[in-house]
Amino acid sequence: MTRSDFAVLQWDSRDGLDEQLLVRQYEAGGYNGIYLRVPREGQVENLNFLGALPGLKYIEVNGAVRDDSEAFKVPGIREIVLLTRSQQAIPAEPSPSIEKIGTDARQGLSHLATIPRLTNLQLWNFAGKDLSWVSRCQHLAHLKIEGMGQSVELCGVEACVSLVDLELLEMRVVGLEPLRHLMRLQRLWILGNSDFAADPPMDLDDLSSLEQLEELRITYSGSVRSAQPLLGLPALKDVRLRGTEVLDRNLHPLELLSSRITVVGPGE
Numbered sequence: 001m002t003r004s005d006f007a008v009l010q011w012d013s014r015d016g017l018d019e020q021l022l023v024r025q026y027e028a029g030g031y032n033g034i035y036l037r038v039p040r041e042g043q044v045e046n047l048n049f050l051g052a053l054p055g056l057k058y059i060e061v062n063g064a065v066r067d068d069s070e071a072f073k074v075p076g077i078r079e080i081v082l083l084t085r086s087q088q089a090i091p092a093e094p095s096p097s098i099e100k101i102g103t104d105a106r107q108g109l110s111h112l113a114t115i116p117r118l119t120n121l122q123l124w125n126f127a128g129k130d131l132s133w134v135s136r137c138q139h140l141a142h143l144k145i146e147g148m149g150q151s152v153e154l155c156g157v158e159a160c161v162s163l164v165d166l167e168l169l170e171m172r173v174v175g176l177e178p179l180r181h182l183m184r185l186q187r188l189w190i191l192g193n194s195d196f197a198a199d200p201p202m203d204l205d206d207l208s209s210l211e212q213l214e215e216l217r218i219t220y221s222g223s224v225r226s227a228q229p230l231l232g233l234p235a236l237k238d239v240r241l242r243g244t245e246v247l248d249r250n251l252h253p254l255e256l257l258s259s260r261i262t263v264v265g266p267g268e
Helices: 019-029 048-052 109-114 177-181 228-232 252-257
Strands: 008-012 033-037 044-046 058-062 065-067 079-083 100-104 120-124 142-146 151-153 165-169 172-174 187-191 215-219 238-240 262-264
Touching (some): 019 048
Parallel strands (some): 008 033, 033 058, 044 065, 058 079, 079 100, 100 120, 120 142, 142 165, 151 172, 165 187, 187 215, 215 238
């Protein structure tokens, strides 16, 4: 799902947030979604008016909101995108109808496990040290987390056995072993930056059980012990290791793979 899948009223609060006018226009236009833009210099106090919008399925807010927790409580809501910089915790009982969430990381992440239909989660500005909070989100199929350059252990993600797509950005991943259990995983991106140290190295043997893995990107993420395990991944179609050191210096496995799939080596 994306914004285009809904009938979305677009509202700019530059001239103030007239909640009554917004509700009237929403009802008159037959909408089931709202996109609220808050100017850079402004801030909205809360989103309590959302409860007055009938049949609301989609919420997107771009701009500062002090308390955006109401978005998680709207009955029947399906998709939430909150670029609000709010530090308000995720409510203990979010709406059970939510299928997709994009939000800044905050307190209450463990409450996401109570959402039975949640299959798609994207977090920005994640500062945690591990993924233990995600261990009960067993219905997730798509998970994207953007860190802040810190080291992160993946413990917890092994329970997300429905994952087909995992992106880990701007974090130093400490070990791939928890990924052994993600048998449905088709796409794995671990994207760091050139400042990341080469220690501890990642072991690609930990991915050897991922027979459905088609796309693997580990770029600017320190080092991997060897590229040899990649030859044992039967579904692999695209592998990219740009900026990531191969410690055994043996790039022959990448050369062999390049004859039949897309390969980008460490120095390319």
